[in-house]
Amino acid sequence: MITVQGLTKRYAHNTAVDQISFEVQKGQIVGFLGPNGAGKTTTMRMLTCFLTPSGGTASVAGFDILEQPFEVKKRIGYLPETPPVYPEMRIAEYLMFVGRLKGLTGSDLRSRVDYSCERCAIADVKDKIIGKLSKGYRQRVGLAQAIIHNPGVLILDEPTAGLDPKQINETRDLIKSLAGDHTIILSTHILPEVSQTCEQVIIINKGKVVATDSVGNLQGRARSGESVLLEIGGRNGSLDPKAVQRKLEQVAGVTRVAFKEDGQRRAVFEVEGRKDRSLRGDLARAVVESGWDLNELRAASMSLEEVFLQLTGEETPAEMAGVAAGGQS
Amino acid sequence: MRNVWIICSKELRSYFVSPIGYFLLVMFAFIFGYFFWTDLYYVMQATMQAQMEGEPFPMDINEQVIRPLLSNMNVIALFFIPMITMRLFAEEKRSGTIELLATSPVHDIEIILGKWLAAVLMYGLMLLTSVFDFIFMFKYGNPNWKPVAIGYLGMLLQAGALLAIGTFISTLTKNQIIAGAATFGVCLLLFVLNWVSQFDTSTWAQVLSYMSVNGHFDSFARGVLDSKDAVFDVTVIFLGLFFTARSMESLRWRS
Numbered sequence: 315m316i317t318v319q320g321l322t323k324r325y326a327h328n329t330a331v332d333q334i335s336f337e338v339q340k341g342q343i344v345g346f347l348g349p350n351g352a353g354k355t356t357t358m359r360m361l362t363c364f365l366t367p368s369g370g371t372a373s374v375a376g377f378d379i380l381e382q383p384f385e386v387k388k389r390i391g392y393l394p395e396t397p398p399v400y401p402e403m404r405i406a407e408y409l410m411f412v413g414r415l416k417g418l419t420g421s422d423l424r425s426r427v428d429y430s431c432e433r434c435a436i437a438d439v440k441d442k443i444i445g446k447l448s449k450g451y452r453q454r455v456g457l458a459q460a461i462i463h464n465p466g467v468l469i470l471d472e473p474t475a476g477l478d479p480k481q482i483n484e485t486r487d488l489i490k491s492l493a494g495d496h497t498i499i500l501s502t503h504i505l506p507e508v509s510q511t512c513e514q515v516i517i518i519n520k521g522k523v524v525a526t527d528s529v530g531n532l533q534g535r536a537r538s539g540e541s542v543l544l545e546i547g548g549r550n551g552s553l554d555p556k557a558v559q560r561k562l563e564q565v566a567g568v569t570r571v572a573f574k575e576d577g578q579r580r581a582v583f584e585v586e587g588r589k590d591r592s593l594r595g596d597l598a599r600a601v602v603e604s605g606w607d608l609n610e611l612r613a614a615s616m617s618l619e620e621v622f623l624q625l626t627g628e629e630t631p632a633e634m635a636g637v638a639a640g641g642q643s
Numbered sequence: 644m645r646n647v648w649i650i651c652s653k654e655l656r657s658y659f660v661s662p663i664g665y666f667l668l669v670m671f672a673f674i675f676g677y678f679f680w681t682d683l684y685y686v687m688q689a690t691m692q693a694q695m696e697g698e699p700f701p702m703d704i705n706e707q708v709i710r711p712l713l714s715n716m717n718v719i720a721l722f723f724i725p726m727i728t729m730r731l732f733a734e735e736k737r738s739g740t741i742e743l744l745a746t747s748p749v750h751d752i753e754i755i756l757g758k759w760l761a762a763v764l765m766y767g768l769m770l771l772t773s774v775f776d777f778i779f780m781f782k783y784g785n786p787n788w789k790p791v792a793i794g795y796l797g798m799l800l801q802a803g804a805l806l807a808i809g810t811f812i813s814t815l816t817k818n819q820i821i822a823g824a825a826t827f828g829v830c831l832l833l834f835v836l837n838w839v840s841q842f843d844t845s846t847w848a849q850v851l852s853y854m855s856v857n858g859h860f861d862s863f864a865r866g867v868l869d870s871k872d873a874v875f876d877v878t879v880i881f882l883g884l885f886f887t888a889r890s891m892e893s894l895r896w897r898s
Contacts, residue, residue, distance in 0.1 A: 387746055399738075414649045
């Protein structure tokens, strides 16, 4: 449905999007994930023919964005980061205007306006002035505007930004319910959003695609094996880390043992093993049977956040916490 | 053409969902009424004085009332033009709705024509308020209607030219105030360019003088339709809209 090849956007002093390529199949919901300033919005603006790329091209529903922008525009519904609404208009009036702009006429126009209102749960407020609506309602009007001409492709730029948790859930459900009829690309910097809404993820950072994968695979990559942290203490004051390591490596299912830190009479190891094994039980038994103390044993599997940070090369844990907190709902 | 009308009707309506449309109409009607009254009053005084002194006074409403009235109003239009055009694109750029227009299956030129046409119609509505004054003039006087019609055509043409310039300036900024102030400045300059011809007759002075919109209005005010002046206004309209189109295209590169 969407094919992007080497899409590039250069400005005078920086390259916002650098040789991006990916494909999106019909009917999929694809999450476009990346930190702020990664080039998500720029890419979306190029796909919607708002910006002209400096290089590369893309096709939407078989039409090239450079050769036939008119055909592309007819088939795309676009919700920019701030909903493109006229605050002085009433919702119904606004949707009629957008519908006409997208080429709808007569009874077709009226039925599509009613349908979009119904779908986005704004039918009961459609005579209200947009400027007086809350942020959540405005977002819904933005979505209604995007689906009004029944486009094959929906491009949504941070559709849940600035909403409260309840509204975020409602918007996500709405987007999911739209997936059957439309191919959807949505951008976000919130990780849980991707795992809850999308089937496919494209992670970009600094204008480049760093990973394209299904959510399942990505989470699989995060938890390909079980990773366990062990803190082991010595009984009689002495502990030989090498002996402990040897012992741990002998436990069935263990693929790797890494010595993390050494303290007085204690040592910390990170042990990776196959997922299907009852690894933790076996490890605990091995430690205790060897006469050592098992001070701590906890799962240390990589979360989606860590995969994301690993891929995008972000290092500040504070920022990571912020990302995670932003997605709580 | 359909798309031009969609944009145009939306723009026209947005003048009247905020107070700006009504404000423009009322202010224009008031100022027009004031000039109508002073011009008429002056002529009446002069007539009476001439009668008392026993001299015949050549009474010509077209020449003595309508011509100065339209010339005055044409200068006043200068103050209204920026208020009409300043929001056209600046507002869309600031609120992000330009993304809606630019990603809809509509050509840029249709957006531009729609907006410019709405501005011209808005100005046309303002001119319509002066009909009240002319009802009195035609009831109690006996002016020739043809020069009046040509004078109005001239006002509309010249406003069309200045509105095209204002439309262009509105695409350059997100800030309505800046768009308005810059439009006023440029229009004012275009008005006074012919002053140089009062003390200089060199080629440069003549070129500058030709570029002045004011110099091209006088024959309209006299009720003479000179193709040279009409062509000038149409050229400025064309250039203004052409630059607007180029400016919109450059948005797609810069954003």
